[in-house]
Amino acid sequence: MMGLEQKDWPLMFELTNKVLGSGDPEYQTDIPEAERGTGAAARLTAMTGFATMFAYFRERLEERRANPRENDLITLLLESEIDGEKLSEGDLLAFCFLLIVAGNETTRNAISGGLQVLCEHPEEKAKLLKDMSLLDSAIEEILRWVSPVHHMARTVTADVEIRGKTLKAGDRLIMWYPSVNRDEEMFVDPYRFDITRTPNDHLAFGIGEHFCLGSGFAKKELKVMFQELFRRFPDIDLAGPPERLRSNFINGVKHLPVKFTPER
Numbered sequence: 672m673m674g675l676e677q678k679d680w681p682l683m684f685e686l687t688n689k690v691l692g693s694g695d696p697e698y699q700t701d702i703p704e705a706e707r708g709t710g711a712a713a714r715l716t717a718m719t720g721f722a723t724m725f726a727y728f729r730e731r732l733e734e735r736r737a738n739p740r741e742n743d744l745i746t747l748l749l750e751s752e753i754d755g756e757k758l759s760e761g762d763l764l765a766f767c768f769l770l771i772v773a774g775n776e777t778t779r780n781a782i783s784g785g786l787q788v789l790c791e792h793p794e795e796k797a798k799l800l801k802d803m804s805l806l807d808s809a810i811e812e813i814l815r816w817v818s819p820v821h822h823m824a825r826t827v828t829a830d831v832e833i834r835g836k837t838l839k840a841g842d843r844l845i846m847w848y849p850s851v852n853r854d855e856e857m858f859v860d861p862y863r864f865d866i867t868r869t870p871n872d873h874l875a876f877g878i879g880e881h882f883c884l885g886s887g888f889a890k891k892e893l894k895v896m897f898q899e900l901f902r903r904f905p906d907i908d909l910a911g912p913p914e915r916l917r918s919n920f921i922n923g924v925k926h927l928p929v930k931f932t933p934e935r
């Protein structure tokens with residue numbers, strides 16, 4: 672979507688792992704092994720990831736300024752104006768960074784988390800394989816169950832009372848999506864994974880003004896992925912315990928061992 676060369680995709684994977692998985696020793700590769708796992712190692716890893724990513728996108732911005740492209744998101748951002756003013760270099764870099772991080776870490780962990788939960792619930796997986804028209808509602812349930820983003824934060828702008836608790840202007844507040852997506856007042860039997868759940872008003876994509884810009888695109892990605900995966904490897908199953916990402920922001924699966932019969 673961002674028109675990056677395919678040879679750079681592994682770099683984007685490495686850098687998004689560093690930024691969003693900075694607390695996980697596996698991605699603290701610039702730190703001597705004995706010092707990994709500390710808060711300082713996490714901060715340094717995130718900073719290295721940020722700095723390398725920003726330097727990378729600064730070069731892409733230069734390239735596009737010299738040679739604007741048709742139907743290209745980065746060129747579009749460069750040419751965009753808000754109230755007659757072009758975006759600043761900082762805004763442009765932040766936007767590229769946001770799109771790469773938001774579009775990558777979330778969908779791939781929804782896919783691996785979705786495959787994991789389907790394999791852990793063989794009766795639901797069998798139901799889906801028998802009737803792939805259930806895929807749309809299965810994807811909503813995967814999003815509710817996995818909640819790939821753990822939380823977003825807000826700052827309260829005016830005093831308000833919510834369910835007997837007073838929040839003061841300036842208070843910081845964290846919205847925990849896995850919790851809200853298991854709210855027993857909203858979801859019948861919330862700890863049951865049910866690919867036919869209706870209604871399913873989960874908040875995996877957030878709520879309000881900052882509702883996920885890529886939600887439609889993300890659902891499409893998940894749909895194509897599961898359609899193809901189950902068409903080609905219908906007997907795919909777990910072959911060992913998943914290794915989870917150490918993070919309180921992304922509900923990540925780092926390694927998901929699977930077994931399947933290869934295509935003929």
Ligand code: HEM
Nearest residue numbers: 773774777778781819820823875876877881883884885889
């Ligand atoms: C399963 C996949 C995804 C999940 C679970 C997810 C989740 C979220 C959440 C929870 C927010 C809300 C942020 C807030 O309230 O502060 C958000 C915002 C956002 N998402 Fe996603 N996202 C996904 C996929 C994508 C994709 C594929 C893209 C882009 C291609 C994307 C781009 C964005 C952007 C740009 C925002 C910021 C919107 C704003 O601040 O106005 N997301 N996403």
